[in-house]
Amino acid sequence: MDAGPVEILISAILVVGGFFALVGSWGLARMPTLMTRLHGPTKVTTLGVGSCLIASMIYFPAMQGTFSAHELLITLFLFLTAPITANMIAKAHLHRQKRGLDAEPMDGIADSLPESGVGTGWATFAGRLTEPSDPPR
């Protein structure tokens, strides 16, 4: 079967997307601390998934003559959920580090986390840090 220019374009986009997804996952595996690990999946993998969605959006109208809008929705939901997931992981990490639940200190959270500088503390620790004797569960 001949590969038309559209097929080559779609394949190229898929390969690029796969490459970025791989790099994002590799970043998750090789970075030294949890906070630095968060950066790969939030950004690079987004582009990887986005490339696959773009390829799909070209493939269906060009090859099968049908239009599918689900890719746009996937992009929308991805953009909504990725920052929130990263935020929840970061907050859980802040808690575990501040209360000494993790064996090794990471990211300078326990000793050198900057103050907010606006009068009140960070919301994650609001009403929590006053009781450092809280037993770990």
Add this chain to the structure above:
Amino acid sequence: MIKKLLPHPALTVTLIVVWMLLANQITLGGFVLGVIIGIILPILTSPFWPDRPRVRFGPATWFYLALVLWDIVTASFQIALIVLFRRSKDLRPAWLVVPLDVRSPEAITMLAGTISMTPGTVSCDVSACGRALLVHALDTPDPEAEVARIKRRYEARLKRIFV
């Protein structure tokens, strides 16, 4: 009357568009169902939105979306380069504190989401009073310049969208 029926017009339009996209075909029946959902849901959820944000849909909004999309693409290349070629001990991670000028929770949420999706930064926390963001940067030689960049590039534009 119209205010009571459509307490949140932007949400109504969003719901109709998302519903049509989910159905994946343009039919009259689908549109009618979308309109019904788009009218009922904002009324049911209006107690959750006591202070509705006033959002300006203009060129500034579309420009902001395009800017963020572009930054996500460039961010991916930057992070990919760091992941592939930078040794772990040469990384310069830092905590940044971004003092906020925007006040509405929706604008702060947008800013935090933008920070998480764009070059080398993940927003982690907000101060209890909502006047500062805690941001982690993967690799910054100059934390203060990074904070200034976030304020100039994103927050200044968001201030013009959320009035």
